[in-house]
Each structure stands twice: as structure tokens, then as C-alpha cells.
Amino acid sequence: MLLRRDFLRLITAAAGWASGTLAWGRNNPSRRILKNGMHYRLLGRTGLAVSEISLGGSPLPEWPLLLRIIERGVNYIDTSPSYGNGNSERQAGRLMKTVGRDKLFIGTKFHLRGPWSEESIVRSVEGSLSRLDTDCVDVLLIHGASEPEALTDDRVLGAFDRMKKEGKCRFTGLSCHENHLAVVGRAVDCNRYDVITVGYNIYNIDDGGRADALRGRQTGQDGFQGLLRRAAAKDIGIVAMKTLKSLVRMADWKQLEPLTPQQAMLKWVLADECVSSVVTEMMNMEEMEQDLAVPGMPLTGAESRALARLAASSSRLVCRSCGACRSSCPERLPIPGILRAWAYMECYGKKDRAREELDGIEARAVLSRCRDCGNCETACPYGLGVRSKFLAVRGFLAA
Ligand code: SF4
Ligand code: SF4
Structure with a gap:
């Protein structure tokens, strides 16, 4: 009213x-x-x-x-x-x-x-x-x-x-x-x-x-x-x-x-x-x-x-940024931030914006700390393949 x-x-x-x-x-x-x-x-x-x-x-x-x-x-x-x-x-x-x-x-x-x-x-x-x-x-x-x-x-x-x-x-x-x-x-x-x-x-x-x-x-x-x-x-x-x-x-x-x-x-x-x-x-x-x-x-x-x-x-492709994976990560990595940059790269076709996001969270250093343990994938209620997206981001940063 x-x-x-x-x-x-x-x-x-x-x-x-x-x-x-x-x-x-x-x-x-x-x-x-x-x-x-x-x-x-x-x-x-x-x-x-x-x-x-x-x-x-x-x-x-x-x-x-x-x-x-x-x-x-x-x-x-x-x-x-x-x-x-x-x-x-x-x-x-x-x-x-x-x-x-x-x-x-x-x-x-x-x-x-x-x-x-x-x-x-x-x-x-x-x-x-x-x-x-x-x-x-x-x-x-x-x-x-x-x-x-x-x-x-x-x-x-x-x-x-x-x-x-x-x-x-x-x-x-x-x-x-x-x-x-x-x-x-x-x-x-x-x-x-x-x-x-x-x-x-x-x-x-x-x-x-x-x-x-x-x-x-x-x-x-x-x-x-x-x-x-x-x-x-x-x-x-x-x-x-x-x-x-x-x-x-x-x-x-x-x-x-x-x-x-x-x-x-x-x-x-x-x-x-x-x-x-x-x-x-x-x-x-x-x-x-x-x-x-x-x-x-x-x-x-x-x-x-x-x-x-x-x-x-297409549910399993999209990070909801819910943060449910955060506490499962032994390194407490900013997983949603990396996946957001991945979405700019892969979904929006905005590579400059992806780079801006990755620079903002010092992504190279973040990714180097990932132990590839997969805990985040187990914890994600939406079944996201986090590590394959990390791999794509690494490739993007190296290009
Ligand atoms: S795979 Fe990497 S990002 Fe995922 S929980 Fe393990 S260390 Fe954290
Ligand atoms: S990867 Fe899964 S658990 Fe982590 S923020 Fe994205 S949707 Fe949530």
C-alpha cells in the first residue's frame, strides 16, 4: 500500500x-x-x-x-x-x-x-x-x-x-x-x-x-x-x-x-x-x-x-556467488571473484572487464595458492566445476 x-x-x-x-x-x-x-x-x-x-x-x-x-x-x-x-x-x-x-x-x-x-x-x-x-x-x-x-x-x-x-x-x-x-x-x-x-x-x-x-x-x-x-x-x-x-x-x-x-x-x-x-x-x-x-x-x-x-x-555453468564454498576452501580463496571474471570472459565476451576483475583480486597469486583439492566443488550446492573454470582463467592470464 x-x-x-x-x-x-x-x-x-x-x-x-x-x-x-x-x-x-x-x-x-x-x-x-x-x-x-x-x-x-x-x-x-x-x-x-x-x-x-x-x-x-x-x-x-x-x-x-x-x-x-x-x-x-x-x-x-x-x-x-x-x-x-x-x-x-x-x-x-x-x-x-x-x-x-x-x-x-x-x-x-x-x-x-x-x-x-x-x-x-x-x-x-x-x-x-x-x-x-x-x-x-x-x-x-x-x-x-x-x-x-x-x-x-x-x-x-x-x-x-x-x-x-x-x-x-x-x-x-x-x-x-x-x-x-x-x-x-x-x-x-x-x-x-x-x-x-x-x-x-x-x-x-x-x-x-x-x-x-x-x-x-x-x-x-x-x-x-x-x-x-x-x-x-x-x-x-x-x-x-x-x-x-x-x-x-x-x-x-x-x-x-x-x-x-x-x-x-x-x-x-x-x-x-x-x-x-x-x-x-x-x-x-x-x-x-x-x-x-x-x-x-x-x-x-x-x-x-x-x-x-x-x-x-545451464544451471551447472553459473556461479550464483552464494559463497557456500568459501569455508570449505583450505586457502579461503575468493572463488566467486575468479568465477565472476570467468563469466565476463566466457559469457559476456568482455575480456577487458575480466582482466580488471582479475587484477582487482590479484588473481595470479590467488590461483597459485589453489591446491586442486576439489573441496569447493563438493561444497557447491549447484554442482559447479570450479577447477575447470580456474584452468580457463589461468590460460586467459597466460595468453
Ligand atoms: S580446489 Fe582450490 S579453490 Fe577449490 S577448495 Fe581446493 S584450494 Fe580452494
Ligand atoms: S562456486 Fe558454487 S558455492 Fe561457490 S559461490 Fe559459486 S555457486 Fe556458490
Whole structure:
């Protein structure tokens, strides 16, 4: 039910980025707006009305296409200091200057890598603000939170409090690439975060079936989709990412035609009422047209069943980043990080991005510590062949 308080906040937020009549009624319970062909949803307690498709900044597209995407109604950009070595933030800053600060919501991040402190977080945020050429970001997120303890660490909370007090960020958040159940579970329980950006795709279809295996070993929480429902019940905004996993592997996607696989997968995620927006990269006109056609398209039962079949048939190829293998590894290697880079190589065809990921986790050193014991494969509830993927990554690094 849309509360009056929420409704008023939605109007206030929406009024900043669009003029004219908003196409929803006063009693609209869906927390959604349709405006100039774009569908917007309320981003939880933030009150921001974000486009159902938002733009991933790793990397941002070329300038003319970027302008076109914004013109089509996309109003949330997900960036980070590590995307393109700061160039993504610089480009987002130029964009805000060009189209107007009030036309865009910006989410940027800070890392908790190496020896970090409250001061190092603050310095990182100030660097981001300088590159973005703005005083304040809308959502400030921990980049790739992988340990639940970090979410309630005094240094992190202290930095967020300072940034909010000084008017440098409006809302707090985290992005999560691995150990989802534990990290998202802690974010929901501690209730200190307004936004969670998390990998969510058709391979979560069978999460309920795996939840028993993970429950207890991980957090005692529900499965992943149950967690999203608990987050939504606390009015935490959910932004989905990593939605287009394993496109290349899904050879049988023709059964979904005339939908493209990208469209089908975006539709599936947006069919979840808990999700406010899906971050996706649009690097050419074709991708833009495909992705921006999706908002407002209902997912049919036949499509849903076809996607479930496709997910089941390629299930053993895809790492869910659940982290269930972590404790089984005698070297505590960052297995999901290596497998994420493998997915960039093999599924997305993004070799530069794969290399960026591998450099970020010092993959050569990590891989040299692997004892080839296979414990991770035994522990993986999805039956992934971790070691064969490690082999492929070694080959990639050696090439
Ligand atoms: S095979 Fe390597 S990554 Fe897997 S558990 Fe053993 S040491 Fe860890
Ligand atoms: S390899 Fe398996 S257990 Fe490990 S994170 Fe990926 S899906 Fe989870």
C-alpha cells in the first residue's frame, strides 16, 4: 500500500527530474509511474522514483548514445571510482552538467580493500565528488561488500554518518557480488542501508530449492528471493544487477522469440515486485532499443516457464556467488571473484572487464595458492566445476 508520506516523497522526487503531468493516480498502490514512455518505480524508503532500467557505468557508452539514453527517460546511473579508473564518474559528472543535476540520480561507491579506515572511505568519497563535479551523490554504496561484519563496522557507519551530516550523500547502500545470503541478510537485519544493489537473475529461479542446503550453513535466513521480500518489507530499495548472465551459453533461447534473451531476462527480474530497477549496460543503439523496450512488458506464464527450463538446463555453468564454498576452501580463496571474471570472459565476451576483475583480486597469486583439492566443488550446492573454470582463467592470464 502506498502510504501518503511515501506518495508525497515520490511526487517531490519526481518533480525534480520531470515536468508536466505525472501519469498516476492518487490511489495508485503500485508505487509506479509511467512518464513519457518510461516506467519508474519507487526506490524503497529513499523516495527516489527511478527508471526500471538504469545505466551501469562500467563502462558508460559513448557520449551521443549516453545522451540518447537519458533522453529516453533513464534517470539512475550506477558508477564507481574503479570503473575506467575514474573516467565513468567524470563522464557522469559531465552528463549532469549537460542535462541538469536534477535530471539524474547518481549512485557511486567506495571499496573496502587493503588497509582501510573511516578516513580512507571519506577520502574516496571526496575523490568521487570531485570527479563527478557535484556536492552530493544520491546513493553512496559499499562496493562489492562480501563480509557481513563490514556492514556494521564502526568505521563504515562513521563514514556514512559523516558523509550524510556534511550533505555529501543522501542515502546509504551496498553492492554485493558474493556471499549474498549472509551480506544481504545482515543489511536487512541491521536496517542501516537504504539501497541494496545485488546480482539477481534467472538462476535465482531455483533458489528456493537450494535454500535448504544453504540455510543454516550460512545465516539461518530464507533463500535469496525470501531475503529480497524481507528487504522490501523494510522498504529497502532493491536494484538488480548481473541480470544477463550466461547469454552465450543459452543456445536454446530461440524458444523465447520474438523476445531476445536479454529482454526475457530483464522481464523476469522486473516481474519481481521487490525490484525497483535493473542496472544494465547499453553500449550501442541495438542494446538500448532492446533494453528500453522492456519496461511495461508483462512476463507471460509461457515465458516464465521457458526461462525456468533454460536456467535448469545451464544451471551447472553459473556461479550464483552464494559463497557456500568459501569455508570449505583450505586457502579461503575468493572463488566467486575468479568465477565472476570467468563469466565476463566466457559469457559476456568482455575480456577487458575480466582482466580488471582479475587484477582487482590479484588473481595470479590467488590461483597459485589453489591446491586442486576439489573441496569447493563438493561444497557447491549447484554442482559447479570450479577447477575447470580456474584452468580457463589461468590460460586467459597466460595468453
Ligand atoms: S580446489 Fe582450490 S579453490 Fe577449490 S577448495 Fe581446493 S584450494 Fe580452494
Ligand atoms: S562456486 Fe558454487 S558455492 Fe561457490 S559461490 Fe559459486 S555457486 Fe556458490
